[in-house]
Amino acid sequence: MTAKLYQILESTDLGSEVVSACTLQIHAHVLNTSKYIDQPNFNLIHQSDLELLFDEYDCRFFQGEVRQALGTTPLRFSLSKRMTSAGGKTSRFTNRLSGEQWFEISASTAILFECFEDDHRPIIASGIVCRDRLDALQRIMEHELIHLIELLLWEKSSCSQSRFHSISRRFFGHTQNRHQFITPREKAIVKSGIRPGMTVRFEYEGVVHTGRVNRINKRATVLVEDRRGMRYSDGKHYSKFYIPVEMLEAVGPANGE
Ligand SMILES: [Zn+2]
Incomplete structure (x- = not known):
């Protein structure tokens, strides 16, 4: 056939x-x-x-x-x-x-x-x-x-x-x-200038946090230093937030740029 x-x-x-x-x-x-x-x-x-x-x-x-x-x-x-x-x-x-x-x-x-x-x-x-x-x-x-x-x-x-x-x-x-x-990822990056590695500020449940963008899919994963959070490979403890990219404000460049 x-x-x-x-x-x-x-x-x-x-x-x-x-x-x-x-x-x-x-x-x-x-x-x-x-x-x-x-x-x-x-x-x-x-x-x-x-x-x-x-x-x-x-x-x-x-x-x-x-x-x-x-x-x-x-x-x-x-x-x-x-x-x-x-x-x-x-x-x-x-x-x-x-x-x-x-x-x-x-x-x-x-x-x-x-x-x-x-x-x-x-x-x-x-x-x-x-x-x-x-x-x-x-x-x-x-x-x-x-x-x-x-x-x-x-x-x-x-x-x-x-x-x-x-x-x-x-x-x-x-x-x-x-x-x-x-892709949603590319779009977020193009539109907002937010990239993985950047330091960003955002508000979550009335509290302003500052953290680092770990990855971007539909939302950005932002790691915020937190003693009670999970331990990561750099030895520090972080809490993880999933935040829509448009709610992030860049406050620092990506590492290594
Ligand atoms: Zn193919």
């Missing part, structure tokens, strides 16, 4: 005009068809939209052969709020008891909704500038689709390997193969 897909994969090299025409058609089709995505910078998305996108890509770029290659193996779709460092993920699952296998493609709403909000730097995904949120979602699907195809044909997939690069360039014109978008 994979021979045709393999042959398409080997023999296709789409030029940039074909790629952009096809991806624009998919963009328009999703806007016309989706019950949730009603504008290019949509505020609502449902996991069925991922399936809609997947089938459009499979049809237009692979003659429906990815579905064929899946056979009876289920392909599921999910949206993740917690995935904050990657735009998407493709996984193969096996139920240990029943032996049932399935694939899952997930996309990060945390990343998507951070992008194209108010002022932002140009969003570049896979080496292509994305015009809007739907466009960014398309880059995610293109990337994950290649992961799925590699898993189906070769059991293993890696976007840091040359085979992946060759496929992503020939089908989608990708010139880079990373999962990166603006």
